[in-house]
Structures are given as structure tokens and as C-alpha cells.
Amino acid sequence: xxxxxxxxxxxxxxxxxxxxxxxxxxxLADKIARPGATRLIIVIGVFILWEVGxxxxxxxxxxxxxxxVMEAFGGxxxxxxxxxxxxxxxxxxxxxxxxxxxxxxxxGLAVGLNIFTRRSIFxxxxxxxxxxxxxxxxxxxxYFGIGSASKIAFGVSHxxxxxxxxxxxxxxNLSPVLLTSARSMGANRRQILRWVVFPHMVPSLFTGxxxxxxxxxxxxxxxxxxVSSGGIGYYTRLYTDTxxxxxxxxxxxxxxxxxxxxxxxxRRAEFHFNRWRG
Amino acid sequence: MKxxxxxxxxxxxxxxxxxxxLAWHLLTAxxxxxxxxxxxxxxxxxxxxxxxxxxxxxxxxxxxxxxxFVAISIAIPSGLVIGYLVSRSRYAIRVFDPLFSxxxxxxxxxxxxxxxxxxxLGPGSKMAVGATIGFFPVVLxxxxxxxxxxPLYVTAARSMGATGTQMFxxxMVPAAFPVVxxxxxxxxxxxxxxxxxxxxxxxxxxxxxxxxxLGELLKTSAMFAYxxxxxxxxxxxxxxxxxxxxxxxxxxx
Amino acid sequence: xxxxxxxxxxxDVSHAFGTEGDQRRVVxxxxxxxxxxxxxxxxxxxxxxxxxxxxxxxxGGLLSASHGAVTINGQPVRGPLPKSVAxxxxxxxxxxxxxxxQNIELALTFQGAQGKDRSRDAYEALExxxxxxxxxxxxxxxxxxxxxxxxxxxxLSLKTDILLMDEPFGALDEQxxxxxxxDLSVLLAxxxxxxxxxxHSLSEAVFLADRVAVFTARPGRIKKVISVDEAHxxxxxxxxxxxxxxxxxxxxxxxxxxxxxxxxxxxxxVESTPAPARRAHR
Numbered sequence: 001x002x003x004x005x006x007x008x009x010x011x012x013x014x015x016x017x018x019x020x021x022x023x024x025x026x027x028l029a030d031k032i033a034r035p036g037a038t039r040l041i042i043v044i045g046v047f048i049l050w051e052v053g054x055x056x057x058x059x060x061x062x063x064x065x066x067x068x069v070m071e072a073f074g075g076x077x078x079x080x081x082x083x084x085x086x087x088x089x090x091x092x093x094x095x096x097x098x099x100x101x102x103x104x105x106x107x108g109l110a111v112g113l114n115i116f117t118r119r120s121i122f123x124x125x126x127x128x129x130x131x132x133x134x135x136x137x138x139x140x141x142x143y144f145g146i147g148s149a150s151k152i153a154f155g156v157s158h159x160x161x162x163x164x165x166x167x168x169x170x171x172x173n174l175s176p177v178l179l180t181s182a183r184s185m186g187a188n189r190r191q192i193l194r195w196v197v198f199p200h201m202v203p204s205l206f207t208g209x210x211x212x213x214x215x216x217x218x219x220x221x222x223x224x225x226x227v228s229s230g231g232i233g234y235y236t237r238l239y240t241d242t243x244x245x246x247x248x249x250x251x252x253x254x255x256x257x258x259x260x261x262x263x264x265x266x267r268r269a270e271f272h273f274n275r276w277r278g
Numbered sequence: 279m280k281x282x283x284x285x286x287x288x289x290x291x292x293x294x295x296x297x298x299x300l301a302w303h304l305l306t307a308x309x310x311x312x313x314x315x316x317x318x319x320x321x322x323x324x325x326x327x328x329x330x331x332x333x334x335x336x337x338x339x340x341x342x343x344x345x346x347f348v349a350i351s352i353a354i355p356s357g358l359v360i361g362y363l364v365s366r367s368r369y370a371i372r373v374f375d376p377l378f379s380x381x382x383x384x385x386x387x388x389x390x391x392x393x394x395x396x397x398x399l400g401p402g403s404k405m406a407v408g409a410t411i412g413f414f415p416v417v418l419x420x421x422x423x424x425x426x427x428x429p430l431y432v433t434a435a436r437s438m439g440a441t442g443t444q445m446f447x448x449x450m451v452p453a454a455f456p457v458v459x460x461x462x463x464x465x466x467x468x469x470x471x472x473x474x475x476x477x478x479x480x481x482x483x484x485x486x487x488x489x490x491x492l493g494e495l496l497k498t499s500a501m502f503a504y505x506x507x508x509x510x511x512x513x514x515x516x517x518x519x520x521x522x523x524x525x526x527x528x529x530x531x
Numbered sequence: 532x533x534x535x536x537x538x539x540x541x542x543d544v545s546h547a548f549g550t551e552g553d554q555r556r557v558v559x560x561x562x563x564x565x566x567x568x569x570x571x572x573x574x575x576x577x578x579x580x581x582x583x584x585x586x587x588x589x590x591g592g593l594l595s596a597s598h599g600a601v602t603i604n605g606q607p608v609r610g611p612l613p614k615s616v617a618x619x620x621x622x623x624x625x626x627x628x629x630x631x632x633q634n635i636e637l638a639l640t641f642q643g644a645q646g647k648d649r650s651r652d653a654y655e656a657l658e659x660x661x662x663x664x665x666x667x668x669x670x671x672x673x674x675x676x677x678x679x680x681x682x683x684x685x686x687l688s689l690k691t692d693i694l695l696m697d698e699p700f701g702a703l704d705e706q707x708x709x710x711x712x713x714d715l716s717v718l719l720a721x722x723x724x725x726x727x728x729x730x731h732s733l734s735e736a737v738f739l740a741d742r743v744a745v746f747t748a749r750p751g752r753i754k755k756v757i758s759v760d761e762a763h764x765x766x767x768x769x770x771x772x773x774x775x776x777x778x779x780x781x782x783x784x785x786x787x788x789x790x791x792x793x794x795x796x797x798x799x800x801v802e803s804t805p806a807p808a809r810r811a812h813r
Contacts, residue, residue, distance in 0.1 A: 016369070035372035042373070062395055119283070120290035132512040134475035135486065135505045138493040142315065218385040225390060226479045233388070237480075240391035248392060256384045263383035434624035437591060438641040438689065439613025448637055452628040 064246035069253065072246035076254075082235060086254070089220060089231040092148050096155030096216040101209060104160045108167025113197070122168060129161040133219075137226055151223040151231065158219035159212040166208030170201035203274040210266035217259060317499040325503035335485075335507055342473060342485040345401045349408030349469050354462060357413050361420025361458075371425050375418070382414040390476055404476045404484065412469030419461020423454035456527045463523045470515055474508060485511075538693060538725040539567035539590060544599030546585055558750040559585045563599075565744060565753060567725060569692075572763075574736040575729045576782065577746025578793035583729045584697050586751075590727060591616050591695050603693065613642045617686035621698040623678045625670040625685070632657065632666035635685045642689050656688035657681070659718065676707040683715070687722070694719075696728035700735065712738055713767055720764035733786070737778045738770055745785045748792040755785055 016038075020029035031037065047066050054065040064072070076082045111117045111125065137154065144150035174197060182196050224233025232255055239247040299319065305311045306318040313321070329335050364370045389410060393403040427450055435449045477486025485508050492501035544563045549556035560582035567573050575583040588594040590601055592611045601608045603615055618624075625634045635653035644652065657663045660680040670678055679699055686694055700708040712735055719726060719739075730736050736743045737759055745754045759778060761769060769775055 035369065035376075038369075038373045039377055042377070116287070120287040121294065124291055124294055130513065130516060131509050132471050132474055134471060134478055135489055135508045137475075137478050138490050138501070139505070142493065214383060214385070218387065221385050221388060222475060222479065225387065236388060236391045240395045243395075245392075245395065248395070252388055252392065255388055256381075259384040260380045263380065430620065430622055430624050431626060433593060434618065434620060435641060437593060437611050437613065437616070437618040438638045439611055439643065440641040444641055448640075449626070452626065455628070 060245075061243045062245055064249055068246040069249045072244075072250040073254070076247060076250055082251075085231050085235050088148065089224065089233070090258075092151045092220045092231065093155060093213075093216055096152045096159060096220060097213055099152070099156050100159035100163055100212050100216055103156075104163025104208070104212065105167055105205065107160075108164040109171065109197075109201075111164070112168035112171035118168065118172065125161070125164055129165065133157055134222060137222060140223070141227055146227045150227065151220045154223040155216040155219035159216035162211035162215055163205070163208040166204040166211070167201055170204030171197060174200050203270070203276075206266070206270040206273045210263065210270055213262055213266055214259075217262075221255075314496050314498055317502055321499040322502040322506070325500045326506055329500070329503050329507065335504070338483065338485045338488040338504075339511070341401065341483045342477065345404040345408060345473050345477075345484065346470055348401075348405045349473060350412055350466060352405070352409040353412035353465055353469055354416055357416025357461070357465060358420050358458070361417040361461075362424055364417075365421045365424035368425075371421060375421055378414060378418050378421070382418060386411050386414075387472060387475060390479065394480065399480065399482050401483070404473050404481065407476045408469040408473040411472040412465040415464035415468060416458075416461045419464070420454070420458050423457030423461070424450060426457075427453040459523050459526045463519045466519050467516060470512065474512070537566040538569040538571075538604060539727070540602045541565045541567075541586070541590065542600050542602075544586065544589060544596045544601060546582065546589060546594070546597045560589075560596075561750040561752045563751070563753050565756070567727060569725055570723050572719065572726045572728075572739060572741045574740035574743045575727065575746065576731070576733065576736045576743055576786070577751060578748050578786065578790040580749045580751075580793060581746040581789070582749065582751030583746055587695050587697055587727060587729055591618060613689065613691075615691050616693045616695060617689045617691040619679070619682050619686045619694070619696040619699045621701040623670060623675075623682070623702075625678060625681055627670050630667050630669055631662070631673070631681050631684075634670070634681065635688050638685045638689060652688050652690070656684040659687060660684045660714075674707075675703050676711060679703065679711065680714075683718075687718075692725055694724050694726045694728075696726065698729050698731060701731065708732070708735065709770075713765075715739065716763065716765040733779050733782045734770065734775070736782065737775050738765055743778075743782065745782060746789070748789040754789070757781060 017029055017033040020032055023029075024032065032041075051065045051067060054063045058065070107125075111121050133154075136157075140154050140157075141150050144153050178196055178200070179192065182192050187195070220231070221233050224231040225237065227234070232251055236248055236251050239245075239251070302316070303319045306313060306316055364374045387407065390403065390407055393406040397403040397406055431449050431453055432445065435445055440449065473484075474486045477484035478490055479486075481487040481490075485504070489501055489504045489508065492498075492504060542564055544560060545558070546560040547556055547558040559580070563582075563586060565573075575586065577583050585594065589596045590603075590608065592608045595609075603612060625631070626637065629637060632650075632653050635656055636649045639649040639652060654663065654666065657666055660683055662677060662680055662684065665673065665677065665681075670681070673681065679702075683699070686696075700711055703711070716739055728739070740759055743757045743759065745757065746752065747754045757778060761774070
């Protein structure tokens with residue numbers, strides 16, 4: 001262990017940067033050695049390994065190299081059924097999310113604003129949140145049918161809880177001194193709700209929405225995987241059963257990219273609205 | 279007479295759950311709902327006591343537990359090791375942490391069909407899903423735990439002449455422990471839930487599969503009994519893991 | 532002072548953070564030379580960022596100086612010297628996951644002491660600071676003053692010749708500081724160690740130290756070294772004596788401009804000297 005306290009930052013790893021500098025010169029090395037660039041290099045490296053490894057060693061029934069996956073992607077975009085399925089899934093997620101947020105905020109405010117309900121009903125809600133909802137999946141399908149309704153329902157049941165919990169948390173840590181000062185300035189109940197409670201809760205809400213989005217997506221996908229009727233889940237299973245790995249990977253990549261983008265978007269919104277927290 | 283607050287709260291909670299139970303009972307006892315869709319409370323209770331007493335849950339639970347233990351014995355150690363290795367360099371953290379976080383945001387259950395392709399419909403694919411999903415919370419929390427050890431502790435230990443091994447054993451591990459422990463708790467629970475889920479979706483055996491089979495056979499009372507059993511078991515697991523975590527966190531920095 | 536009596540010799544030490552040519556480079560310390568006599572209590576005082584903590588870290592071997600050299604007992608300092616130098620930090624550096632006595636035992640383990648002796652030495656050190664009853668408490672259960680006393684006990688248990696303290700009472704309230712300062716003087720008079728401590732408090736510096744080294748604003752250089760000619764252990768009435776006040780005032784004169792210079796640099800004040808009071812015109 002070196003005796004000196006490292007006084008450099010995390011902008012670039014000293015050893016790694018040295019090697020790059022020798023190969024490419026100092027200024028280029030600085031650009032490449034940034035964490036974001038390294039991540040990109042790693043991802044590209046994985047893709048290259050994937051391509052090479054699979055082309056020489058892979059059984060085409062089970063794996064496909066990225067080049068074929070890209071081709072398959074092109075094919076999928078043309079296939080009307082697929083596009084319809086993907087659209088269905090995203091539509092189900094969107095509706096599920098909207099419903100989760102709307103009801104989540106309402107329930108969260110109703111439970112969170114009153115100390116009594118917070119202490120009595122909220123623990124029940126937490127209990128429901130902790131149940132392994134997946135065991136209800138067959139029941140949900142039984143009750144809501146095999147169409148979109150069951151997917152949306154299952155999505156909502158996964159997405160609503162994080163929103164309720166974060167709304168209650170956001171309301172809960174509202175320091176009483178803020179309420180007192182608002183009242184001393186003559187605000188009535190509605191004004192307090194609108195100008196004090198709501199803005200205070202918004203940052204937590206965005207955290208909840210990010211988690212809720214993940215939850216809705218999970219719920220919808222689970223339902224789709226279970227039920228054979230449509231959506232990304234269905235087609236993933238179909239292509240697996242028919243040994244078309246290129247299409248499977250292609251769909252998975254589409255889903256993964258979408259999920260990551262959504263999550264990133266939600267994270268930025270969350271960060272933006274959390275700025276005053278300090 | 280003012281009742282103690284806690285008592286009233288408890289009463290409301292119990293009342294809430296009881297009224298749900300009552301509504302359920304009324305719906306079925308009056309014949310308003312077809313018992314094939316919503317079985318009567320007594321029939322479910324009968325099936326439940328039967329399954330617990332006879333131990334008929336065991337063959338299914340055994341498989342689920344087997345898949346679970348294999349999954350976590352892959353996920354936890356690899357998460358810990360990889361997390362620790364990444365945490366050693368600030369640069370590596372900045373490179374890998376966002377990568378792992380992004381992957382964590384994807385509903386990894388979508389890999390199930392791929393795993394079925396490779397491992398078949400048996401326990402293998404379930405273990406694979408459980409291991410994959412359980413891995414991420416562990417690795418992310420391990421990176422966070424070891425990466426945010428207060429440098430003051432490291433400096434103090436160095437000034438007292440601690441060697442590398444001593445530093446790891448007496449400073450890094452205890453300091454990182456609470457966060458890592460939380461990661462393990464989340465990983466352990468998520469792994470179980472995902473295995474239960476995959477068994478429900480497509481499987482030949484296991485607890486989740488049993489629930490689905492009973493549903494398909496329209497043996498709804500027994501199905502409800504098994505659902506209740508699965509929920510109770512999962513709460514039990516939750517409780518065990520959370521208590522272990524709380525005990526481990528007693529004297530966190 | 533005879534060089535041979537110097538426990539610590541600091542020769543022309545400079546230190547800069549950041550790499551050459553980088554515009555974020557900060558020169559913390561510049562051309563500092565000082566000898567610390569064996570058994571002496573030296574205080575380092577100066578405005579924020581003047582490099583006094585940096586110098587302390589260099590003496591202790593936690594930091595390698597960019598330029599210059601430090602020797603301890605004739606040996607050049609190249610890394611931590613757990614057998615010669617013990618540290619007391621400003622923030623609480625006791626490990627919260629261990630009890631007080633376990634913390635001290637761990638320090639002894641790091642230093643390389645044997646098992647049986649550890650418990651006994653640890654206990655003795657706690658007794659010396661009057662906290663033997665709290666041996667099995669966790670740091671979180673103690674007050675700020677008690678935590679610092681435990682840190683002191685930990686440092687004392689290592690039985691080193693030299694003790695380095697970085698604003699040991701910085702995080703404590705004034706009353707606790709007062710009491711701990713008096714206790715420290717009594718304790719240190721007994722042990723005869725060589726001590727270097729960094730502080731912001733002028734009274735504390737004069738009350739405890741044999742000599743006070745005053746630093747300039749960044750880049751820090753030793754502006755002047757003042758001697759405090761008073762026997763150890765220092766009595767409580769020394770704090771209110773005219774002698775201390777005079778020395779304190781001298782320190783104030785030396786430091787005042789340096790402090791203002793530092794504050795301008797950080798944007799906290801606008802003018803270099805306050806405008807004279809204007810009471811006549813209304």
C-alpha cells in the first residue's frame with residue numbers, strides 16, 4: 001500500500017491512463033480514459049466477443065451473433081404482428097402506469113395526511129406490498145381474462161405500491177414548522193395542500209414513479225409470459241419454442257433498451273426535482 | 279374514556295382484515311359468486327389444514343427450495359466478490375456501477391425463455407433466473423458498501439500501522455458490513471420471488487407450478503390453500519432475512 | 532536549540548496538491564523549517580488552508596512532501612511510524628463497530644503488540660483519562676468530549692515518543708474544551724512526550740504549548756515562532772493571567788491579517804480591512 005494519500009481524482013485511473021498515453025498521446029488518452037468512454041469500450045468489447053465466440057463455437061439453434069440479431073431486428077420491424085405486439089405491451093404499460101400514479105397519489109395522500117390512517121392503514125398497505133404477488137397471477141388471469149385487462153391489472157398491482165409508499169414518506173417528513181408558518185400567514189387548508197404539501201411531496205413522488213414504472217413493466221411482462229396471447233412476452237416465448245434465437249435476442253435487446261431509457265429518464269426527472277433537497 | 283392510540287390502531291387493522299374476510303365469506307356463502315372462481319372460506323381452510331397436516335406440500339416446496347439454494351449460492355458469492363473487486367478502484371466504480379444499475383432496471387425475468395432454451399424446463403432455468411436476478415442487488419450494495427468506507431478510518435488505521443490484511447479484516451469489512459448485508463437481504467428475497475414467479479409461468483415442478491396446476495384443474499379451494507401457503511412461507515423468509523440483517527446492523531457507523 | 536536534542540527535524544518542506552501544470556494545483560505549504568525538541572509541546576496555528584494539517588500529516592508519514600525532508604529521531608520519515616508516532620484526529624476516528632476498549636486493543640494489534648499485554652495496556656490507558664468505567668461502551672453511546680478522551684487514550688496506549696493531534700478539540704463546545712485542555716496539560720506533563728498539535732484556538736495554543744508556530748495564509752509558511760515560558764502542568768489560573776493575555780494578543784496581531792487574507796480568497800469578505808465606524812454622520 002502506498003504511503004502517500006492519493007491526491008488525484010477519479011477522473012481517470014492513473015495506470016490505465018499511462019498506458020493509453022503511451023499508445024495514443026496525452027490529449028487523446030484523457031478523452032478515452034473517461035469513465036463513460038471506458039464503459040462504451042467494454043460494451044463494444046462484449047459485443048465483439050459475442051460475435052466472434054458465437055460464430056465459431058455457437059450452436060445456431062441456441063445462440064446468434066449480434067450481426068444476425070441486428071438483421072432479425074430489421075425483420076421484426078417489418079413484421080406487422082411483432083410491431084403490434086410491441087405496441088400492445090407499451091400501451092399496457094402506459095395505461096398501467098397512469099392508473100398506478102393516479103390511484104397511488106390519491107391513496108397515498110389520503111393515508112399519509114392523517115396521522116391516524118398513517119399509523120393504522122399504512123402498515124396494512126405495507127403488508128400487501130410485501131406479499132409475493134406472483135402467486136396471484138393465475139387468479140388474476142382467471143378473473144380478468146387473457147386480454148390486456150389482466151396485464152394492466154397485474155401491472156397496476158405491482159406499480160401502485162412504491163408510489164403509495166413514497167407519497168406517504170414525502171408527506172410524512174414534512175416538518176411541522178413549515179405547516180405552522182403557512183398557517184400563520186393565513187393559508188387555508190386547500191392552499192396548504194396545494195402550495196406546501198404537494199410541492200414537498202413531489203421529489204419523493206418522482207422516486208416512487210421511477211420504481212412504479214419498473215414495477216408496472218415487470219407486472220405486465222410477467223402476465224405476458226404466463227399467458228399466450230400477445231405482447232413482447234408472448235413472442236419471446238414463441239421464438240424460443242421455435243428455436244429462433246436471433247429474434248429472441250432482438251426482442252430482449254429492444255425491451256432492455258427501452259427499460260434502461262425509461263429508467264434513465266425517470267432518474268433524471270427525479271434528480272431534477274430533488275435538487276432543493278440538498 | 280380515551281382509548282390508548284396503539285390499541286385503536288391495531289383494532290382498525292384487524293377490523294380491516296376481518297371485514298375483507300367477512301366480505302369474502304358473504305360473497306361465497308350466499309352463492310353470489312361461483313365457488314369454482316372464488317371458493318368458500320371454510321373450504322379453503324379445510325384444504326389448508328389438510329395440506330399442512332399431511333405434509334403434501336413438501337415435494338413441491340422441496341424443489342422450490344432446491345432451486346433457491348443453488349441460485350443464491352451462485353448469486354451471493356459472485357455478487358460479493360465482484361462487488362469488492364470493483365470497489366477497490368474509484369475509476370472502476372465509476373465505470374461499472376452505472377452499468378450494473380442500468381441492467382438492474384431491466385425486468386430480467388424476460389431472460390426466462392432464453393434460459394429455458396439453454397437449461398430446459400426443469401430446475402436449471404429457474405436457478406438461472408434466480409441467480410441472475412439475485413446477483414444485482416448484492417453486487418450494487420457491495421460496491422457501495424466497500425466504496426464508501428469513511429477514509430478517516432482508513433487513515434487512522436494506517437497511522438497505527440495496520441497491514442493490508444488487518445485493514446481489510448478490521449476496518450473495511452465492519453465498515454461495509456451493514457450496506458452489504460442489506461444488499462444480501464434484497465438479493466435473497468428477490469431470488470425467491472423470481473423463482474416462485476418462473477415456476478408459475480412455466481415449469482414442471484415446484485410450488486408455483488403446483489398453484490397453476492390446481493388452477494387448471496379448477497381445484498380452486500386447494501389452489502387458494504397453496505397460495506396462502508406460499509405467501510406465509512415467503513413472509514417467513516422475509517422475517518428471517520430481515521431479522522438477520524437487523525442483528526448485523528446493530529452497531530453500524 | 533541543539534540539533535541533537537531535536538526529536539523532529541523539519542527541513543525546507545513544501546507541499547502541493549495536484550499535478551504540475553494543472554491549474555487546479557494548490558500549494559499548501561512552502562519552505563517550512565522547524566525543529567521540535569524532545570519533550571516539547573509545540574502548537575501549530577494559522578488560518579484555514581494554511582497547510583498546518585498538511586504539515587502534521589507529513590510529519591506523521593501519512594503524506595509524502597513534494598519537497599524537503601522530515602526526520603524523526605534521526606531517521607527520515609517515509610511512511611507511518613506506528614511505534615514512534617501516535618495520532619489523535621479531530622473527527623471521531625474510533626471504530627463505531629467496536630467498544631472503547633476493543634478499539635484500543637485493535638490499535639495495539641495494528642502496532643504489533645502481544646495478546647495478554649493488550650488488554651492490560653488498553654485498560655491502563657483508559658484509566659489515565661478517567662474513562663475506565665466506560666470500557667465496554669460503544670462510541671455512539673458517549674458524548675463528544677468522552678469520545679475525544681477515548682481517542683487520546685488510544686493514542687497514549689501505543690506508548691509512542693511522539694503524539695500528533697489535529698485540532699483534537701475542534702468539534703467540541705467551549706466548556707468541554709476548557710476542561711479537557713486542563714486535563715490534557717496535567718496528563719502530558721506526566722508522560723513527557725513530544726507533542727505537536729494543530730489548533731484554531733489562540734487561548735488553547737498559549738495555554739497548552741511551550742512554543743507556538745504561526746502560519747501565514749496559503750501558501751503557508753511559518754511566520755513566527757513564539758515561546759511560552761511557563762512550567763508544566765499549567766494551572767487553571769494561567770488561563771486568566773495577564774501573561775497569557777499578552778501572548779494571546781501577540782498571536783492575534785500576527786494572525787489577524789492572515790485570516791482576512793484567507794477569507795477574501797474564499798469570497799467571504801469583500802474588503803481587506805473593515806471600514807472605520809461612521810457614527811458622526813446621520
